[in-house]
Amino acid sequence: MGRNPCCSKEGLNRGAWTAMEDKILKEYVRIHGEGKWRSVPKRAGLKRCGKSCRLRWLNYLRPDIKRGNISNDEEELIIRLHRLLGNRWSLIAGRLPGRTDNEIKNYWNTNIGKKVQVRSNPTAFKRPRPSNQAQGNLIPAKELAGSGAAPPKAIIGSGQVIRTKATRCTKVVLTSGPQDQSDGHDHQLDIKPRALEPSGSTLLGDHDSSADFSKINLEENNSSNFLEDFEMDENFLSDFLDIDFSQLPCFENNYEGTDSIITNTGDKDQPSPTCNHLSTTTTTHLVPEEDQTIHGSDFQPMAPLTESELDWI
């Protein structure tokens, strides 16, 4: 087809974005909205290609972005969605409010993927460094000092490169809680598949789905091969992705997953405004009373799925 490259590489900035560039792009999007990315650099006066602008906006500058501090619930959901969808990061990200496909992809590659690999080949296990995201009820010590997501290491000022990385937190402190992980067992990964009920009710609760669950054929103790066995019906996928989680039955008095809940002090005081509508639609208790405080994030709407799928896998 002879497409032109998205941008001429001559004279364009590459690499990390500066604070000034971020400001310009933010301002541009605030005024003109998203879209027409190709024309953005020219109109905004940025020496970047449109693609780069789009990426920067989507992965970092969007106001509803949550960064870092992926909770255990989110991790579980990622694992399950990945089992369903494979490496379709954008679809997975679409089910995690405030998360980007890039972040989830990175998280998978650096955390979950390893775990899965370890499971399939335990002898190759090389103990990783402690990670705030991969450890059960651990909170990065740095996080306790402040609030909100890990602060970006930004050097504010024109022309100065921002390092926007979420702070890596290797110093952790234990939080109180009923969980007992002293056996060192990774509870999150202690999940084994079992056959789905033909109705699919274990996955979707009472959701009236026309998905054909009869195609699902999980093999015992072989969750890593889930996708090989699961030729996903597009209708199923469509239905699955169209689930209005807020309409799903909740699992009051049926919560059994408290041993993997992380105390996320970073987010609990900063609910994402963009997801409030979801949170407000789900008022049923998802966790025992004593754990209520630790589920203040906007991830709550995902709990019904998470819970229902606990039965499934």
Added chain:
DNA sequence: AATCGGGTCAACCGCAGAACA
């Protein structure tokens, strides 16, 4: 204190499909 090596993550690349002319 210096160096090394592994982990992390923002950004880039190339491709494919959608949208448009």
Added chain:
DNA sequence: CTGTTCTGCGGTTGACCCGAT
């Protein structure tokens, strides 16, 4: 219908960070 442009996606890269030695 065809060709072009735009947008979005997943894989990969490389700079940076930090613990270990």
